[in-house]
Amino acid sequence: MNIKQQQQKLADLAEQVLPPRSRDLSFYAVLFAAVIPLWLVVPSSWVFVIYVLRTGKIWTLAWRGQLLFAAALCEVFFSVYHYNLATFIGGPHSLPPNKLSDLQRAFKRVLQSGLADLPEDGFDEETLDSERPGSPAEDIVTLPYDDPRAVDFRNYLRTWFGKVPWSSIHKHEMYAWLYWSIFNQPYTTLEALPHAHQVALRDVIRLIEARSGSTIPDGSNPAIKPxxxxLDPVTVVWRPFAWYAFVAIINFILRRRMIRTWNCKFGTYHGLDYILRVPPGWDPRTGPRPVxxxxxxxxxxxxxxRFIVHLFRMIPEHPVLVPLQxxxxxxxxxxRYLRPMGRRDMARTLAGLLDMLGWAKWAEKEDVVEKDDVPKGVTMLSHSNGSFVHAWMLKHYPSMVTRSCFxxxxxFCGWEGDLCYNFIYRRCTxxxxxxxxxxVGTELGVANFLQRHFDWNANSLWYEEIPNARDPSKTVFFLGGRDAIVNAHRVKRYLTSHGIRKGxxxxxxxRHGQAMLSFGQKAILRWLLQTGETAPSVKEHATTSS
Structure with a gap:
């Protein structure tokens, strides 16, 4: 295959129609063994309660039948309550508006991502001269249609349209997606928008056409849904009261065990619940860094x-704080089940808690703090959705987080759409x-958080926003190549393109969550205990597994 044919094949990547995904045996095993039995509890309870009441058998039930009727009646009442909550969150989102200038800068940053002509495996960390390599300094220029950077951009941007062929996306649907992503509002027609919004959309779509090396067709294609x-309907699947009661009982037992076994304290700071364990005699200035x-x-x-207890056991000299969500x-x-804290409130509250504990100095303006008076700060370890709060802290109070483990x-790469598509929209197979x-995904609270409180700009973390990102003793990243939620290979590519190698x-x-177990868990704990300039355990696994 010559170069021209290779380019043509690559250029057609964004035009490929993805084959339908077939369901395997494990899908049906989970469906019939777990999902359907749990789903049937609610309708079965309604049928049983109605039957007993209509036939008058409620007065002749034995004590076992009475218990069963009471349980079924609880499910009936709870299902009504659950339905009302689901209806409530099905309304409009309550996200506060962002500044147009901030969103325009963020979108420009998205378009710059991947523009730099970098080696596939990134720069060599030892010989890299630039402290901030990569995309931020790149100009958005018109790329040829078959430029690999344009092909890649078209291929991942179409994820926001259900991964349809790029050429089938027309301007009306692109405007609708842009208006949501920038203004978080529904789109009707361009002429119906305020003049400033029209100008912003035209500017962005012009940059998208330049970045994608293509011209987006005028008009509309009703078959395409961004x-x-x-704004889309919230996807919630009911679950029985017994499920929530079971989770609550297990969590209550675990709380009591943590208090009794590990001398933990459960507290609330300005609406933020937390678990706190501070070793006896720990000093905030001379003791090990809090986690x-x-x-x-x-x-x-x-x-x-299991993971939290392992933290207590393996790093007994370190204070540990676990904010509960x-x-x-x-x-x-x-x-606060349906009222999650926004990014600013959450970051401010957590910063205030760290300051109250004496772990890090909280100041809205860092220059008002005397250097000699600043505690060492904390090591922040986040898993999956917890990395959102991690990112908010790095954006608002970076000096309080002196080490980061993701x-x-x-x-990362949330702007590419894989996270939302895989977790919310993709058909399970x-x-x-x-x-x-x-x-998880269709549970009421989770659906409310992701589908009514998701701010892609606030939740996107860029390389240049991470302090000491290329210092493996201060920042480390754990990824699984078969992650079903995020495209870990693209995240890896993004990080390595900015010189992140040893960390x-x-x-x-x-798979997603597997790093919290077995060898990954051991590597995390080794890194938490390290204080030197290198992270050999992380480097070793990255070398052997990449």
Whole structure:
């Protein structure tokens, strides 16, 4: 194949129609063994309650039948409550508007991503002269249609349109997606928008055409539906009261065990619940650096208890703080279950908590703080959805986080659409995808957070926003090549293109969450205990696994 044929094949990449994904045996095993039985609890309870009441058998039930009726009646009442909550979050989003200038800069940054003509594996860290290599300094120029950078851009941008062929996307649908992504508002027609918004959309679409090396056709293609995350209908699947009660009981037991076994304290600071363990006699100026662990989506303590306890056991001299996030932990009775903190409130509250604990100095303006009076700061460890809060802290209070560990981060390359598409819109075909979708993605609190409170600009973290990103003793990244939620290979490519090599732990066979177990967990704990200039354990795995 000659060069011209190779370029033509590459240029057609964004035009390929992806074959339908077929469901495997594991999907049906999970469907019939877990999903359907749990789903049937609610309708079965309604049928049983109606039957007992209509036939009058309620007065003749034995004590076992009465218990069963009481449980079914609880499910009926709870299903009404759950339906009302689902209806409530189905309304418009409540995100505050961002400044147009900030969003325009962010979108320009998205268009610059991947423009630099960098080697596939990034720069050699030892010989790299520039402290901030890569895209930020690149000019957005008109690329040839078959330029690999244009092809790559078209191929990942079409993810926001359900991965349809690029040529099928017309300007009306592109404007609708742009208006959502910039203004978080529904789009009707260009002429109906304020003049400033019209100018902004025309400027951005002109840059998209230059970056993609193509001209977007005028008019509309009704067959194409852009993914408008915070405007599209919220996808919620009911689950029984027994499920939430079970999660609450498990978390209650684990809390009591942590208090009794590890002398932990559970507190609340300005609406932020947390777990705190401080070793006896620890001094904030001479003791080991505190660790803040931001957990991800799931079941709260019931899901992360094993890892947290392992932290207590393996780094006993380090204070550990675990902020709790009830809105993504299926804690349906918590007052903040459907009212998650926004990025500014969360960052400000967490910063205030760290300052109160004496772990890091909180100041809105860092220059008002005397250098000799600043504590050492904290090591922040985040997993998956927890990397959003991690990113907010680095954006607003970078001096308070002196070391960063990202495990399965979802803050990189989020502008490419894989995260939202895979987690919300993609059709499940495997058992693991169905578990993630049903037990996490379609849960009421999680759906509310992701589909009504998602701010892609706030949740996107860029290389230049990470302090000491290329210092493996201060920043490390753990990725799994078979991650079903994020495209870990593209995240790896983004990081290595900016010179991150020694601090990257990449397991080609790793799945989402697997780094929290086994060898990945050991590497994380080794890194937490390291204080030198290098991170050999991370470098070793990155070399053998890449």
């Amino acid at each position: 993914l408008l995350l915070t 803040v662990f931001m957990h991800g989506l799931g079941l709260g303590l019931a899901q992360y208890n 009830p809105h993504v932990s299926q804690d349906i009775m918590h007052p 495990v399965d981060p979802v803050v 495997t058992g693991m995808e169905l578990i993630i979708k049903f037990f 990257l732990w990449f397991d080609p066979e790793g």
